[in-house]
Amino acid sequence: MPLLQWTNDYSVGVGSMDRHHQKLFDILNKLHDAMSEGKATEVITGTLQELLNYTEYHFAEEEKLLEQISYVGLAEQKNAHQRFIQDVEKYKAQAESGMAAFLSSGISTLLTDWLKKHIGMTDKKYEKEMNAGGIT
Numbered sequence: 001m002p003l004l005q006w007t008n009d010y011s012v013g014v015g016s017m018d019r020h021h022q023k024l025f026d027i028l029n030k031l032h033d034a035m036s037e038g039k040a041t042e043v044i045t046g047t048l049q050e051l052l053n054y055t056e057y058h059f060a061e062e063e064k065l066l067e068q069i070s071y072v073g074l075a076e077q078k079n080a081h082q083r084f085i086q087d088v089e090k091y092k093a094q095a096e097s098g099m100a101a102f103l104s105s106g107i108s109t110l111l112t113d114w115l116k117k118h119i120g121m122t123d124k125k126y127e128k129e130m131n132a133g134g135i136t
Contacts, residue, residue, distance in 0.1 A: 003032035004112055010119050013127035014065070014135055020058040021119050027051050028111045031104065040104035048092040048107065055085060062123075069133035071126055080122060084114055 006025045011018050027050060034043045059081040066074045091107050130136070 002029040003108065004028055004115055010115070012119065012123045012130075014130050017062060017065070017123070020054075020061065021115070021123075023054060024051075024058070024111070024115060024119075027054065028108065028115065031108055031111070035104050035108065044104055044107070045092065045095045048088060048095055051111070052085065052088050052092065055081075055088065059085070065130065065135055066126060069126075069129050069135065071129055073122075073125060077122070077126075080118060084118070 002025075004025060006022050010021060010025075012021070027047065031040065031043070031047050034040045034047070063074065063078060063081070066077060071077070087110055088107075091103055091110070095103055
């Protein structure tokens, strides 16, 4: 059972960004499933690398769209994105140093909070401007 289920409440009104966000939900739920099965230690480093790779791609694409519409909150978005990447990189370094068994719940909380707060509140702010700029 997923830890956090994608619903249209998380939609930001931009199809490509919604699909990207759904992928982030999938990564969280993959980690949660591994935790539920007692296999988090086995998958955590790979999951963190997948999360880093995907968020870097997603953030670049999102920021590109925000630049196209001269979004007033772009600097705030970039700062939040960079902080998230730094947090995930710290977890990844800890996992690689042999602390993987102790990290899965922290990573799960970080990602759950990010999805709920950043997508659910911060990203929602750009919906009207994106749509007005012809990005749907």
